Amino acid sequence: MEYPEALCELDHSNAYELLAATILSAQCTDARVNLVTPALFARYPTADDLACADPVELEDIVRSTGFYASKARNLIGMGNALIERFDGEVPTELHDLVTIPGVGRKTGNVIRAVVFDLPGIAVDTHVKRLANRLGLTEHDDPVKIERDLDGLLPERDRSGFGLRLILHGRRVCFARKPDCSNCILEDFCPASALR
Numbered sequence: 001m002e003y004p005e006a007l008c009e010l011d012h013s014n015a016y017e018l019l020a021a022t023i024l025s026a027q028c029t030d031a032r033v034n035l036v037t038p039a040l041f042a043r044y045p046t047a048d049d050l051a052c053a054d055p056v057e058l059e060d061i062v063r064s065t066g067f068y069a070s071k072a073r074n075l076i077g078m079g080n081a082l083i084e085r086f087d088g089e090v091p092t093e094l095h096d097l098v099t100i101p102g103v104g105r106k107t108g109n110v111i112r113a114v115v116f117d118l119p120g121i122a123v124d125t126h127v128k129r130l131a132n133r134l135g136l137t138e139h140d141d142p143v144k145i146e147r148d149l150d151g152l153l154p155e156r157d158r159s160g161f162g163l164r165l166i167l168h169g170r171r172v173c174f175a176r177k178p179d180c181s182n183c184i185l186e187d188f189c190p191a192s193a194l195r
Contacts, residue, residue: 006163015090023102050079074102113159121162126169133191
């Protein structure tokens with residue numbers, strides 16, 4: 001297996017930290033988020049702390065991740081939601097996760113897959129690109145792609161599969177110029193045959 005460990009490249013030590021990091025990762029690289037989160041978690045180590053954050057101070061901490069005003073607002077909202085509705089804990093159910101500010105299906109599935117080892121495929125740009133190139137879906141809508149992939153895999157394999165697609169998209173199957181000659185899927189990939 002090319003990626004024996006299906007891993008998330010966002011640094012975190014608990015569900016709260018991964019939720020905050022994933023919110024910050026929108027339109028931003030994991031590497032950039034990993035530069036920001038040590039200061040974020042040192043200043044706001046719990047949902048209680050984040051819920052009471054000064055927006056200007058928080059914006060300053062997350063500024064380099066882009067869209068910092070919106071992300072700061074979502075982080076404060078996330079802290080409040082965890083305190084007010086989930087006893088300070090990150091929920092496990094997707095329908096609960098998506099009610100938290102800044103959390104959509106992608107983020108919710110990351111949390112479910114990485115922290116709780118529950119089934120969920122986080123359809124990001126890499127998963128979308130690879131699922132289409134590999135002929136696993138014909139859709140562009142992330143929810144439809146998620147459903148197509150769910151239908152191909154047993155529940156126990158969904159989380160790892162999604163995380164592995166992300167890694168493969170970052171390391172081999174690049175958006176502009178995929179490295180087909182070094183791809184272990186080249187023999188099976190319909191897109192490779194067209195190149």
